[in-house]
Amino acid sequence: MGGPRFEPVRAVRAYERVVEQVEEAIESGVLVPGGRLPSERELMTQFSVSRSTVREALRVLQARGLVRSRPGDPHGAEVLPFSPAALHKSMTTLARVAELSLGELVQFRMVLDASAVLLAARLRTEEQLAEMYAAVAAMRAAAEADDAGGGTSEEAFGAADMAFHDAIARAGGNKLVQICTDVVRSIVVKLIADRIAGEPDRGSLMRRSIRHHEEVIAAVRAGDGPLAARLSRKAMYDYYAGYVEESERSALRALLE
Amino acid sequence: MGGPRFEPVRAVRAYERVVEQVEEAIESGVLVPGGRLPSERELMTQFSVSRSTVREALRVLQARGLVRSRPGDPHGAEVLPFSPAALHKSMTTLARVAELSLGELVQFRMVLDASAVLLAARLRTEEQLAEMYAAVAAMRAAAEADDAGGGTSEEAFGAADMAFHDAIARAGGNKLVQICTDVVRSIVVKLIADRIAGEPDRGSLMRRSIRHHEEVIAAVRAGDGPLAARLSRKAMYDYYAGYVEESERSALRALLE
DNA sequence: CTAGTGCACTGGTCTGACCAGTAGGCTACG
DNA sequence: CGTAGCCTACTGGTCAGACCAGTGCACTAG
Known part of the structure; x- marks a missing residue:
């Protein structure tokens, strides 16, 4: 020294x-x-x-x-104006090089989405609430089109789902949460897009997802953050658990209390 | 068409x-x-x-x-082996260009840390628990050195704190959570390093932080995830609230239930 | 006043050159 | 025979100058 x-x-x-x-x-x-x-x-x-x-x-x-x-x-x-493109790129690389599993990604989304919804329940404006309702309505329309045999309906369903979660994230008021949610969501979707498209019982999965979303909205509207967060985690788990390795599901369930 | x-x-x-x-x-x-x-x-x-x-x-x-x-x-x-350096870089840019506030960053940490600790309460090994204890011991040593007028003690304190949160994150088992926690932590620390160093009542802040960490460990050891998560959020809030804009604190408190 | 044309300049790519620095083989010395 | 030190063949970093396809704008012809 x-x-x-x-x-x-x-x-x-x-x-x-x-x-x-x-x-x-x-x-x-x-x-x-x-x-x-x-x-x-x-x-x-x-x-x-x-x-x-x-x-x-x-x-x-x-x-x-x-x-x-x-x-x-x-x-x-x-x-350029700021865009999370670089963040997206490095996280995608991360997911591949650091061998992030689908389970970890979904778990991350459960955590972030639940917090966003918790915050949204307190901070959302009426307008944002309306956006959420609109998004769920779009999801329902897509699901019905799918029942009728529509071609690109799962694409529309996904877009509406994204709009919903984006509205939630914006209402939560934390840009970082919003951006990370969005980035990880797109990675997850990309990872299992083909599996979702080939899902035999896609219709019932969609309907259940819509019901879950409606429950979340109701809790957000009522201002019950903790409930909304629980429901949100549950919804995410139900939707993605089937695609996650069995060995990883217990870690996901740990977030369901 | x-x-x-x-x-x-x-x-x-x-x-x-x-x-x-x-x-x-x-x-x-x-x-x-x-x-x-x-x-x-x-x-x-x-x-x-x-x-x-x-x-x-x-x-x-x-x-x-x-x-x-x-x-x-x-x-x-x-x-190169994977390193979160690129992620770190893009998040730092994000924080500056997208004008992320300290409040948002701290809120993000509260969310991630709480989830990590929730998972750690279920998944931690004895070895990881020992690491947490060791980290807290190091924090205490640094705090005592600070009382005695040690020069680089807040650096040592920060390092020990980091080791603690890193052990938690690793025990939680989600690499993505771990990496993001680490990246955001370093950004936060960098943002307020000078303010922390000049803190007049640094000693009591450290002691309170140590007590909080001990409570978190106890809950993790007992396997009570939800309690550990609550305590973790509280600890983070107490430590950083003073540096966050008054207008943003309510959003942080929203996470404390 | 407008439609079309030309030009000046842009970024993308290539070639070829020089420099400082490194690693590893070679040599000369002990 | 072993080793310390030099030497060389390479490396990446930088520079200069050239060509091309494409763009936007000013100018011109209608």
Whole structure:
């Protein structure tokens, strides 16, 4: 101990410094969504680096979802409004590389959705409640179309289901919960889309899901958060348990009290 | 309707196809962590593209946390084991660009931590319980060092706290919950590190936090998940409420029942 | 006033070059 | 024979300059 503790000076690549500066400009608000970066050739003179370096930096920024560039665009790369696309990408990679099981993903959704619904029961506006009702109505319409042999009805059902959960999440008022819910939902749906489409008894699954959603809405309307949360977990479990490995279901049931 | 619905063929850049192929190789297990990619010059012949294109692809893969390259390394870029670094990065960006408030972040932690602790109460092993005890002991040691005027004690306290929550999350058995908890925790800590360090009555805050943690452990040991979850939320609230905007605290309290 | 055309400039890609740094083989010394 | 130190063949990082297809805008012809 004692004496100055020097840190190793890691070599910072030129393109990294370019990334840093642009990132800083975006986060500090100097560059606003919809705004434009100078052209690559302009950037290379401003940063005193070559175009390859500028381009590598732009690739990184693009991978992080901060900018987008189109060939031929005379205005330069566009600064994007925030989108969870990058989060989505890294979570998808996570799901594959870290070998996340369907059970873990569903469990995560149970947790987040239940909290969102708990919060929604207290914070929702009348308008958001109406959206939830509308979403359930759309689900019912899709289910009926399915009974009649409609082709793309499970797609419509899924979209309505998403609208419902999105309304809940927005009503809950936590953007992070909302975004994570959405990201994980899309991953889960993608994982089992084919299995759902081939489900023999799809109709009864849909009907049961609709009933569950209605119960959740009723609890939200009544302002009973804990009940709504319980119902929400139950609904999620019932809908997805069939697709989850038997060995993982007990961990899911642990959330049902 | 009717007739084939053609999709617009979006122009796929060369470097994107390189990224896709390498990503595919990693996710399918052809390339394992610790393994090496061919050198850039080798890759450019394999993919029949120029080195610039190869390098842009590598930058993207690096930004996604899949590979790392060192100058002079004769073995080529290294395939990395999974790390939540990319997730961390995109969530940090999210927090800044999407203007996530401290309140939302803390609320998110309350939700995730409570679920982790709920699951841990059922699934924890004796070994993991011991780790939790050890972490609390370390917290106490740090708090005592702080009373004695130790310099880096709040750092040690934070590290022990992290170890505690990490043990809980691992015991809960959901990797996604564990990772998200960890990522958000580090963001929160970074946001208020300076405020915590300057806290006048840090000692009592630490002591109260330790007591809370002990209560949580007791409930986990007893297998009472719901109680442990409640205590965990309470502990988190007590610790962070002071740093959260007054207007947001009610949303946090909504989680306390 | 509008429809069409041309041009200036963009991003995407390629080629070829140089540099600093690394690893591992080779050599010379003990 | 063993080892310390050098040497070389490579690596990734960066640069310069070139070409192409595509875009938006100004200009022009109707």
